[in-house]
Amino acid sequence: MNTSSLRIGIIGTGAIGGFYGLMLARAGFDVHFLLRSEFDAVSEHGMRIESAVHGTLQMPVQAYADVADMPPCDWLLVGTKTTSNAEMAPIIAKAAASDGKVVLLQNGLGVEKGMRPLLPENLHLLGGLCFICVHREAPGVVRHQALGAVNLGYHSGPAADAVVRQNIAEAGADLFREAGIDSKAMANLAQARWQKLVWNVPYNGLSVVLGGSTTPLMADPQSRELIQALMAEVVEGARSCGHAMPEGYAEQLFSMTEKMPDYWPSMYHDFVQKRPLELASIYAEPLARARKAGCSLPRIEALYQELAFIDRHNR
Amino acid sequence: MNTSSLRIGIIGTGAIGGFYGLMLARAGFDVHFLLRSEFDAVSEHGMRIESAVHGTLQMPVQAYADVADMPPCDWLLVGTKTTSNAEMAPIIAKAAASDGKVVLLQNGLGVEKGMRPLLPENLHLLGGLCFICVHREAPGVVRHQALGAVNLGYHSGPAADAVVRQNIAEAGADLFREAGIDSKAMANLAQARWQKLVWNVPYNGLSVVLGGSTTPLMADPQSRELIQALMAEVVEGARSCGHAMPEGYAEQLFSMTEKMPDYWPSMYHDFVQKRPLELASIYAEPLARARKAGCSLPRIEALYQELAFIDRHNR
Numbered sequence: 001m002n003t004s005s006l007r008i009g010i011i012g013t014g015a016i017g018g019f020y021g022l023m024l025a026r027a028g029f030d031v032h033f034l035l036r037s038e039f040d041a042v043s044e045h046g047m048r049i050e051s052a053v054h055g056t057l058q059m060p061v062q063a064y065a066d067v068a069d070m071p072p073c074d075w076l077l078v079g080t081k082t083t084s085n086a087e088m089a090p091i092i093a094k095a096a097a098s099d100g101k102v103v104l105l106q107n108g109l110g111v112e113k114g115m116r117p118l119l120p121e122n123l124h125l126l127g128g129l130c131f132i133c134v135h136r137e138a139p140g141v142v143r144h145q146a147l148g149a150v151n152l153g154y155h156s157g158p159a160a161d162a163v164v165r166q167n168i169a170e171a172g173a174d175l176f177r178e179a180g181i182d183s184k185a186m187a188n189l190a191q192a193r194w195q196k197l198v199w200n201v202p203y204n205g206l207s208v209v210l211g212g213s214t215t216p217l218m219a220d221p222q223s224r225e226l227i228q229a230l231m232a233e234v235v236e237g238a239r240s241c242g243h244a245m246p247e248g249y250a251e252q253l254f255s256m257t258e259k260m261p262d263y264w265p266s267m268y269h270d271f272v273q274k275r276p277l278e279l280a281s282i283y284a285e286p287l288a289r290a291r292k293a294g295c296s297l298p299r300i301e302a303l304y305q306e307l308a309f310i311d312r313h314n315r
Numbered sequence: 316m317n318t319s320s321l322r323i324g325i326i327g328t329g330a331i332g333g334f335y336g337l338m339l340a341r342a343g344f345d346v347h348f349l350l351r352s353e354f355d356a357v358s359e360h361g362m363r364i365e366s367a368v369h370g371t372l373q374m375p376v377q378a379y380a381d382v383a384d385m386p387p388c389d390w391l392l393v394g395t396k397t398t399s400n401a402e403m404a405p406i407i408a409k410a411a412a413s414d415g416k417v418v419l420l421q422n423g424l425g426v427e428k429g430m431r432p433l434l435p436e437n438l439h440l441l442g443g444l445c446f447i448c449v450h451r452e453a454p455g456v457v458r459h460q461a462l463g464a465v466n467l468g469y470h471s472g473p474a475a476d477a478v479v480r481q482n483i484a485e486a487g488a489d490l491f492r493e494a495g496i497d498s499k500a501m502a503n504l505a506q507a508r509w510q511k512l513v514w515n516v517p518y519n520g521l522s523v524v525l526g527g528s529t530t531p532l533m534a535d536p537q538s539r540e541l542i543q544a545l546m547a548e549v550v551e552g553a554r555s556c557g558h559a560m561p562e563g564y565a566e567q568l569f570s571m572t573e574k575m576p577d578y579w580p581s582m583y584h585d586f587v588q589k590r591p592l593e594l595a596s597i598y599a600e601p602l603a604r605a606r607k608a609g610c611s612l613p614r615i616e617a618l619y620q621e622l623a624f625i626d627r628h629n630r
Contacts, residue, residue, distance in 0.1 A: 209524060210624050222623035229617065298613040302544070308537035309525050 006030065008175070009073030009095045011088060013038060013047075015134045015266070016105050017079030018142040020150065020181070022047050023054075025061060027179035032062045032070050034095065039065040041139035050137070051144035052261070054180075072097035075175065077128070079105045083276040089118030096123050103128045103152060103172060107200050107266075108281025109193050109289065112155035124157035124168055127189045129196045133263045145261045149182035153189030162187075194238035195245060199253050200282050202230040204267035205303045208277065208310060215262035226299070228254060233297040237286055240295030277311040279304065321345065323490070324388030324410045326403060328353060328362075330449045330581070331420050332394030333457040335465065335496070337362050338369075340376060342494035347377045347385050349410065354380040356454035365452070366459035367576070369495075387412035390490065392443070394420045398591040404433030411438050418443045418467060418487060422515050422581075423596025424508050424604065427470040439472035439483055442504045444511045448578045460576045464497035468504030477502075509553035510560060514568050515597050517545040519582035520618045523592065523625060530577035541614070543569065548612040552601055555610030592626040594619060 010021035010033045017033070025031040035042055046060040064070050074097050080088050085104075092102055102119065104111050105128040112127050119125060129152075133145035152172045154165035169185035176183035186192045206217055206227065217223045231250040238245055270277050283304035290297050325336035325348045332348070340346040350357055361375040379385050389412050395403050400419075407417055417434065419426050420443040427442050434440060444467075448460035467487045469480035484500035491498035501507045521532055521542065532538045546565040553560055585592050598619035605612050 206621075210621060210628075212624065212628070216628065217624075220624050220627060222620040222627075226617055226620035226624075229613070229620075298544070299617040302541055302614040302617050305537040305541035305544075306521075306525060309527065309532075309535050309541075312535060312537075313525075313527070313531065 006075065006175075007032065007071055007073045007097070009070060009076045010034065011076055011078045011092055011095065012080030013042070014079055015136040015142050016130055016132075017077060018047055018136065018140070019049055019132070019134050019144055019148075020077055020079070020105070020130075020176070020179075022049050022057060022059060022061065022142070023179045023181060024175065025059060026057060029175070029179070030062075032064060032073060034064050034067055034070060034091070036065070038139040039063060045140055047140045047142070049142050049144055052146060053144060053148065067091045067094045070095050072100070074100055075172065076100060076102045077105055078102060081270070081275065082106045082108060082111050082278045082281040085111060085115050086118060089115060093118075093120055093123070096120075098122055099158070100124070101126060101168060101172065105130055105150070106281065107196060107204075108278060108285060109190075109197070110285040111281050112189070116156050122158060124159060125155045126152050126169060126172060127155055127193065128152045128172075129192050131196075133260060135264070135266070135269060145263060147260075149184075150176050151184045151186050151192055152176075153186040153192055155189055188243070190241075191238070191243040194234070194241070194243045194286070195249065197238075197282065197286055198231050198234045198245070198250050199257070200265070201234050201286070201300055201303075202227040203257070204265040204278075204282060205230075205307055207265045207268040208271045209303065209306050213262050213264045213268070214257055214260060218258050230299050230303065233300050234286070237290035237295055237297050237300070240290050240293035271310070271314060274314055276315065277307060279307055279311060283307065321390065321490075322347065322386055322388045322412070324349065324385060324391045326391055326393045326407055326410065327395030328357070329394055330451040330457050331445055331447075332392060333362055333451065333455070334364055334447070334449050334459055334463075335392055335394070335420070335445075335491070335494075337364050337372060337374060337376065337457070338494045338496060339490065340374060341372060344490070344494070345377075347379060347388060349379050349382055349385060349406070351380070353454040354378060360455055363456045364459055365456065367461060368459060368463065382406045382409045385410050387415070389415055390487065391415060391417045392420055393417060396585070396590065397421050397423060397426050397593045397596040400426060400430050401433060404430060408433075408435055408438070411435075413437055414473070415439070416441060416483060416487060420445055420465070421596065422511060422519075423593060423600060424505075424512070425600040426596050427504070431471050437473060439474060440470045441467050441484060441487060442470055442508065443467045443487075444507050446511075448575060450579065450581070450584060460578060462575075464499075465491050466499045466501050466507055467491075468501040468507055470504055503558070505556075506553070506558040509549070509556070509558045509601070510564065512553075512597065512601055513546050513549045513560070513565050514572070515580070516549050516601070516615055516618075517542040518572070519580040519593075519597060520545075520622050522580045522583040523586045524618065524621050528577050528579045528583070529572055529575060533573050545614050545618065548615050549601070552605035552610055552612050552615070555605050555608035586625070586629060589629055591630065592622060594622055594626060598622065
């Protein structure tokens, strides 16, 4: 691949956009960052990753405050919150080249379905699942604690043929791999999104409700039981929607979390910053899909109802 | 009844013991209050109820710091936390007359079963369910917001005959009624305790987890749904243990709560004061009984696991 001819745009330069964008820029890609509140800081000082894996990486970047100033990008990586997708769609459309590929690096279900009608038909839409412990520490500064893999799947767009769709996902995974990031193309995006929920549903929600990061949540016998019960309900919900998980998948995520450094999930940061919580994509949509398939997930529903109350009183 | 010949002891002069003890004293009963941290304040200033129903009631009372100084009491009303029952049992035994009646004015299941082996066999043990919005506002000062009924049931003791047992419960209810308090003797204490849980399980737990009193909990659509779902699980658990609720019982408690003044349940006060939460009697014991009867209560279990985590990190 001739990396020099490709243009990559980063929409939403928080922890996720900042980390992957800067890793791609370091690898020699032509990366353009659209920023809002952090524009001044990043224009002046560049961006910095403080990584437990890669060390410290500080670089000047091509930063924009207005999408009208950006050149058309072949790939757009979207790391904004799902709660602002409707507002971001016209911005993404403006930043994209005519056959651009838009990758939603977001959690939960239904994010592509919601974005699709808001984007021009000529744009390819993909989903990306990030397995990474990362958070924004200060304007332009991202702390990377562990992991980093990104798995991509094609959702919708001009490519109708399954082989072409998979090739586009593979091309996306190639970009990440060239930047030293573990990445896979996935044939079944919906299945992959359900799999990611096995982690997000318990840890995101409980970090807010219990005010606990992963280490205390994994240390207490009762919260461990609850995490395992919530994970089992996600697996059950996925199965009801036709997405059987690999054997032992939940157990594997559970023991992976035990080995992780202490981590505050993104929803906790959203809560503390009084931002809207990503409840629609992580809770409401999976619950609705399972319900439609005749499957009741009482613990997830209870957790969602608690979070909805907390979210409404937090703003 | 010759009220002057009866001696009533109040063990645990918090909100519940303070309110009912002072109402009984006002009615002319010979009431003796065992106090701990509030002894000095109550000895000096007496006790005060500030009641939305009865107005302000301030009286000197017979206060004791040491059970050894109390005269033997015919009736003992126990308003301490269930979490300290093992510690209170020898104190109760010392304060009781030889055929004394001990009434546990406490919430949850299994409190009499736990207390019984710790009391002498000659003592009668009863349970009492208080339907009241009351809290301790300062040493010796109780704020009474609404309601007030007490229902009593015989649990165990020298009275083997059902008629005699019911007569003792009736005699207890008579005391309260003479003090102007709505009171009934119940033939089935276990059933009554399950019925009280229909209120305690949702509101006590959610007040802690969501940091909300009854008014916001009843105003939010999602917490309303969660309260109703939790109530339905208590009804289900009770039925599995052979205690069918009256038709529409949960709906009735739900709409009663809507009409109540804004209220912080006792568990919230315990949480704020960093006291142990009454999780064993209100959550663990009902869950264990339902489980033994083959009944799973997933939302109550999840709430219990959250509360157990919160309680452990609160002290």
